Every structure is written in structure tokens, then in C-alpha cells.
Amino acid sequence: MCDKHSNMEYISKILHIIIIYLHIFHLRGIKAVVCRRQMTDIVFMLDSSYSMHPPQFQQQLKFVANVVDHFEISENEVQVGILTFTHMVHANFHLNSFLNKKKLKEAILEIPYVGGGTNTGEALYYGRTKMFSKKFGSRELAEKLIVVITDGISENQTKTDSEARLAKLSGIHIIAIGVGNEPADRELQLIATDESVFKVDNFDALDTIVESLSQHTCSDESPPVQNDQAETFDECRKRPVDLFFILDNSNSIWSENFKKVLNFITEVVSHFDPTFTRIGVISYSDDVHLMLPLDNQLNRTEITKKIMGLNQLTGGTETAKALRYLTSYGFLESQERPEAARVALIFTDGKSKKPGETKFAATEAKKQGIHILSVGIEEQSDFEELKEIASEPKNKFMFHVKDYNALATIKERLVMNTCQVQADWRLQTDKYICSFPGSTDVTFIYDSSAVGLYRSKIIRKSISGVVKIVDFNKNNVKIGVLSKTCSKQNNILFSDYKLKSELINLLNAKTSDGLSHLLRKYRIKYQKSHHKTSSHRSIAIIFVDDSLNFIGTASKEAERTAFKSDVYVMSIGEYISKEEAEKLCTSSQCLFHSESYNDLPYTVLDMFKTIC
Numbered sequence: 001m002c003d004k005h006s007n008m009e010y011i012s013k014i015l016h017i018i019i020i021y022l023h024i025f026h027l028r029g030i031k032a033v034v035c036r037r038q039m040t041d042i043v044f045m046l047d048s049s050y051s052m053h054p055p056q057f058q059q060q061l062k063f064v065a066n067v068v069d070h071f072e073i074s075e076n077e078v079q080v081g082i083l084t085f086t087h088m089v090h091a092n093f094h095l096n097s098f099l100n101k102k103k104l105k106e107a108i109l110e111i112p113y114v115g116g117g118t119n120t121g122e123a124l125y126y127g128r129t130k131m132f133s134k135k136f137g138s139r140e141l142a143e144k145l146i147v148v149i150t151d152g153i154s155e156n157q158t159k160t161d162s163e164a165r166l167a168k169l170s171g172i173h174i175i176a177i178g179v180g181n182e183p184a185d186r187e188l189q190l191i192a193t194d195e196s197v198f199k200v201d202n203f204d205a206l207d208t209i210v211e212s213l214s215q216h217t218c219s220d221e222s223p224p225v226q227n228d229q230a231e232t233f234d235e236c237r238k239r240p241v242d243l244f245f246i247l248d249n250s251n252s253i254w255s256e257n258f259k260k261v262l263n264f265i266t267e268v269v270s271h272f273d274p275t276f277t278r279i280g281v282i283s284y285s286d287d288v289h290l291m292l293p294l295d296n297q298l299n300r301t302e303i304t305k306k307i308m309g310l311n312q313l314t315g316g317t318e319t320a321k322a323l324r325y326l327t328s329y330g331f332l333e334s335q336e337r338p339e340a341a342r343v344a345l346i347f348t349d350g351k352s353k354k355p356g357e358t359k360f361a362a363t364e365a366k367k368q369g370i371h372i373l374s375v376g377i378e379e380q381s382d383f384e385e386l387k388e389i390a391s392e393p394k395n396k397f398m399f400h401v402k403d404y405n406a407l408a409t410i411k412e413r414l415v416m417n418t419c420q421v422q423a424d425w426r427l428q429t430d431k432y433i434c435s436f437p438g439s440t441d442v443t444f445i446y447d448s449s450a451v452g453l454y455r456s457k458i459i460r461k462s463i464s465g466v467v468k469i470v471d472f473n474k475n476n477v478k479i480g481v482l483s484k485t486c487s488k489q490n491n492i493l494f495s496d497y498k499l500k501s502e503l504i505n506l507l508n509a510k511t512s513d514g515l516s517h518l519l520r521k522y523r524i525k526y527q528k529s530h531h532k533t534s535s536h537r538s539i540a541i542i543f544v545d546d547s548l549n550f551i552g553t554a555s556k557e558a559e560r561t562a563f564k565s566d567v568y569v570m571s572i573g574e575y576i577s578k579e580e581a582e583k584l585c586t587s588s589q590c591l592f593h594s595e596s597y598n599d600l601p602y603t604v605l606d607m608f609k610t611i612c
Contacts, residue, residue, distance in 0.1 A: 039395060040143040041079050041095050043131045045123045047150040047179075048084040048114040056179075057113045065108045073101040075403055077408050079142070080104060081131050085123035086116025087305040089157065089552035090309075091130065096137025104115045120191070121159030124174075140393040142388075144172045148191060151179040157187055165189045168514050219362045240340035241295055244280040244330055246322050246605055248348040249313040251285070252380070258312045260379075260404040262345055264411070266304045268345075271415045274300050278340070281307060281331065284322035285315030317354035319389070323361035341421040342370045342547040346389060351382040357425060362389040371421045373414065376400040377407070388551055425602070426538050434469050434612035439476035439536045443522060443565075446543035448483040453571075456483065458597045459543055462604040469605065474531040482518050515544070519557035523564075537612065538565035542584055566590075570607060572597060 048057060063081070071078040081095040098104035101302050128144055132138040146167065154160040157294060176192035178185075178199040188197045245265050247257070260611045270277055281292035292298075292306055323346075331342055344365070352358040362372060373388040374397065376382070383400065390398035396417045399410050411449075444463050448456045463481060470477060497503045521539060540561055561567055568590045571581040578593070585591045594603035 039077060039141060040137050040145060041081070042131065042145045043081045043083065043095070043127050043129060043144060045080065045120075045148045046084045046111070047118060047120075047152065048090070048116070048151055049086045049118045050115050051118070051152040052113075052179075054113045056151070059270040061111055063110050065105045067130045068101065068105055068108065072409075073104055073138075074406075074409060075099055076399075076406060079137060079139070081136070082108060082111065083123060083126060083131060084111060084492065085119055085126075086113060086114050086118065087119050089119070089123050089126040090114060091126070094131060094136035108149065116419075117155050118150065119156070120148065120154035121149060121156050121161075121163045123148070124163035124167055124191070128163065128170060128172065132170075132172065140383075141398055142332035143395065146172055146174045147177065148174065149179065150178045150442070153187060157190075157604045160187065160189045168193055179337065187340060227364055238276050240337060240423070241272070241277045241333060241419060241421065242280070242337060242340045242342050243272070243277055243418065244282055244294070244326060244345055245307075246282045246284065246326065247310075248317060248319075248346075248350070249283045249285045249289075249315075250317045250350065251314050252317065252350045253312070255312055255348075257377075257404045258352065260407065261385040262308055262310060264407040266307050267411060267417075268415055269300065269303060269307070272419070274303075277419075278337075279303050281310070282322055282326060282330065283310065283313065284325075285313045285319055286318055288318070288321050288325040289313070290325070290329070293335075293503060294331070310380065316353050317348065317350050318354075319346070319348060319385075320354050320361040322346070323358065323365050323372075323389075327361070327365045327370065331368075332368070339423055341372070341423045342368075343418050343421050344370055345373045345375065345418065347375045347377065349377040349381050350385075351380070351385060355382070355385055355388075358385060358389045364598060367389055367602065369602070371397065373397045373399070375407075375410070375414070434466075435471035435607060436477055436537065436612055440539065441478045441480070441537070442470075442539045442541065444520050444521060444541050444543070445482045445515075447518060447547070450514050450547040451543070451545060452547075455545070455597055458477075458600055459483075462601045465601050465605055466608050469608070482522055515542070516557045519561055521556060523561050524555065540565045541568045541570065541611075543570050543572065543608075544581055544584065545572040545578060558584040566611075568592065568611060569608065570594060570600075570604060572600060 044058075046060050046064070052060075053424065068080055073080065075096075079095040079099070084090045093107055094342070098107055105206070124146070130136060133145055134140070138144070150379070164174060173193045173196070174191055175196040176188040176198070178188045178197075185197075185199070188199070191197075214546045245268075246267075247261060253261075265281075272279070278294045278296075279292065280290075280294040280296070281384060283289045283291050292303070294307075296303070326344055351485055365372060371391045372389055373391070374386040376386045376399070381400065386398050386400065387394055388580060399414065400412060402405055444459075446456070446459055451459070460481070463479075467479060470479070492503070492506050519542075521541075542558065556565055567585065569581055570592050571578065571582045572594045573596060576593075578591070581593075582591055592603065592607040594600045
């Protein structure tokens, strides 16, 4: 009796770790449905060697069939493939062979016993290179899991070790189950990922505990997920979210299917608490239409009525336009909630007219702190484009369903993944993020005449963002800006030349170095009253882009500046030379880079968080 109880405990842990790995009980607030849905590709590798007798092999099959019974089998959720191994590998069926649970279970129970050696290494090789290939149904965004069940020692332990390592390096999680006394603990540990190793005395208890164990695992009494963000659905839905639905309204969508999308959106909306979540709707085809702004002041019933009353338009699929509109006008500053996550759910059943522009527009939206979930419907939706649009990680922010009726299968995951999005800390400017231990002067330096009016405005907006996060009350903190050079060396007066050739020489002459002039001015006037001490800190932050001239002269002034101040450099754009910008720095840690002026407000905040 004691042995049987021990076996049941071990097998309980085995199945328990499988379900933990699938991440399917962190949504306990929506138990029955969510426990059955997670995009995962599972390959069972079953030992069919001579050391395992046919009755024991049948017990393996029953165990696997019972495990499968507790998951939703579909192309959008769990897929199962099985191979058996002896001295050779036999692929019984692949991940895309059975998407119907009943047929899958029947196929599992019909797998024949073979007999032979124990070539575990070859099984792992075949699983990695064949079973998890796109050709045989493996999905790029799905979690990948191998469950190896064996009752013997592999024939080539070196190959087994090597193939296990290669599988794990490719992102496959491996659970190793040893049955009986023969499998070596060390080999099982080499095969498995981390601590996913289990040994049982025999198969007797397998078919007696699956049902009760699965029910326990998905219940509220199940052990907590090892995840700091684990929470119930009710807790999740109370997070502040500004949520936009972006609807493909092009010719490719039939009227009946458009209504199905609207119905689906209202079902998603019903899961959110309007006290915390604001809902907006954008519709697009050739043009973009704001159907429902975020600050609509409507209750849930009124929002539902408004959505269901939307009319279908006609035209092409201008996804890029919709994303640009979202970025520019969706989250207006006057309506901004810094504490709220910015989320957009975009639905489409086709490929956009301008894929390159769509990719760029999606990238720009994400740089502005907008998290995008992309939902592709039917086969004609472009998988690669959906991936480009979606935020990271892709397995949480990208969805694909085979038809409009299948939208229901992703509803709970879509809702949970949406409400779990965290607000970008850089938007939470009402919170002090930066405080200095002592009195500090911070001076931002850039040559406005060189960068121009438009870029100067962006730099000043970026500085404004810094001001909002600095705690001025804690200590004596002062912030200044130096930008105008006021140099007369660039002027040409009538009296400066007599001949045309002299005028041409003056025009072709090098203009004065504005940045050097500014650094000299900072050093003489701003540093004069303070010395770099333990009680006072002076910080100079220099902005440079491809307009910078005379780096040698400016670098000498920066070097002199560094005697009394900490000098940091923000280089902007793809054409600025890193090597040249580094000449302004006293160390490699002082150089920061922004890919473009559009990114600058966020990049400066990231830099400043590091500085303070």
C-alpha cells in the first residue's frame, strides 16, 4: 500500500509539472476554460524496447491518452505528436496529424509495440529536427515540450547527452520520466530541463490518478504559479488600461464575418471593468475612421451598442495608415492617463497594401509605449506581417485562427494577455523616479543652430520629460539648458570682401564650431561657482547628431569640462559616428544612443534613469 501511494505521488508530480510548464493554471479565475487552452506543441517519446513488456507499453499509451483528455486539441491550442523508439525511431504521428481529440486518443491507443534496443539519443534528434519542424505542424509561436518515458539506459549516452543539449538550446523543454530501477539518475538529469526529472517504480498507478490529479491542478487549491505576476482574472481586470480595437473594414471581409468580429469585440469588452478600462475603436480600409474615442464617457452597455452599430466600409487594407493614426491621434496628451497601459488589438484577414510601411508604423507605435496584439483570421492573413506588427513576446501578443467562428477559442487568452500589460514607466511622469543624494546641477547642451528648429523642439520636449521625473524637493537640484551659440564668426559683412573670389572663399570657409563655443561657455560660467565634490555634483548632457562639425575642437572642450562635471553624451540618428561621439566622452559608460529623434523622449528618460 505504501509503495502504491508513493507511485501515485510521483506520477502526480509528473503530470503536475507538465501542466505547470504549459502555463495553464495561472488564470485560475477562469478555471474550466483556460485550463484547457494554451498554444503548446507536445511530443511524447515512448520507449518501446525489449526491456518494456507489451502490457507495460499499453499502460504508457493509456497514461498519455488520459493526459491528452485534459487539454483542448486544436491548431490554436495544444497539438500532440508521438514517436516510439527502440534501436530505431518510429514517428507514429506528427503534431498536425490529429486536431480532433477523439481521433487523437484512438490513434494513441492503437500505437503498436515494437521491441528492440534503447536509442534515446536518436529519438531526441528526430524530435528536434523532424517532429518540431514546420512541415509536420510545429507552430513558430507555440511552446515546445518533449516528454520522454523510458525504463532503460540509452545505448549511446554521449549522443543522448549531446542531443538533449541541442534540443534545450533550440528552446524545447524536456521532461524525463524513468520507470523502474534501470534508468540511471545521471542520464535522466542530463536529458531533462532543470529539475524536470522523475522516477517511479512501475506503471501500476498511472491510469488511476490522471482525472483526480488534473482536476486538482486546475482548481483554486493547486499550488501557486512560480511567477511574480500570477493573479486571478478579477485582479487583472482592475488594472488601468487604455484599449483600442483596430478593425479591418476592407472588401475582403464578408458582411456576415464583419458582424462576427463585432460580436467578438463586445464579448471581450464585457470582461473589462469600465472603471479601470477605457475603450476606443478605429476602423480602416483605404481610409482611417475614429469610430469611438477613448474619452467617450459611455458605459459598457452604450459602448456595446455603439460597436454593434458600426457599418461596414469598402476598400483596401491600409494597415499602415491605421497604425500611424493610432500613434498620432489615438492617445492624445489631453486624454492621457500615465498610469494606464496603452494597448491596441488589431484584427485583419488579409495582407496590408504596403507591408514595409506597416512594419515601420508598428515599430513606431511600439516605441511610443503602445503594446499591440495582432489577430489574423483565415489562411490569407499574412503570418509574417502579423508577427512584425505584434509586440514581444510573440506567443502572448500574436494570434491566428482558421476562421471567424474560431475567435471564441482565443477570447480568454486575449483578455488576460491584454489586462496583464504593464504601463510604460516612462509615461508615468507623475511619479518621481529620479532623486539625487546631494545638491546637483544638470545642464543640457546642444547647438540649436546646427540641429535646426524642428529637432530643437524634440530635444526640449525630451528635457521636459526629464524635469517631470526629477524630485526637486528632496535636495537642491537645478536644471539648465545651453543651446544658442550667438557666435559672430559665421556672419559675412559687406566690408569683409571686395572681390567675388574673396566672397566665395568666405562662403566655403569652415563655420565656427557651435558646440565647442557652448562647452566653453558652460565651463566658464556654469562651472565657475562649483567644484566637483562629494557634496555637490555637476552633470553636463550633450546632444549630438550628424550635424556635428569639428569633433576634435569640441572633444578638447569636453575633456576640460570633465574636470569639474560628469559628462554624458546622447548621440542621435543612424548617421552619427559612434567613434566620433565617443571622443566627447571620458568613458564608454557615458555614451548613449537614440536611433532617431522620434525615439529621443524615451531614450533620454532611459539614460537619465541610469544617471541618477
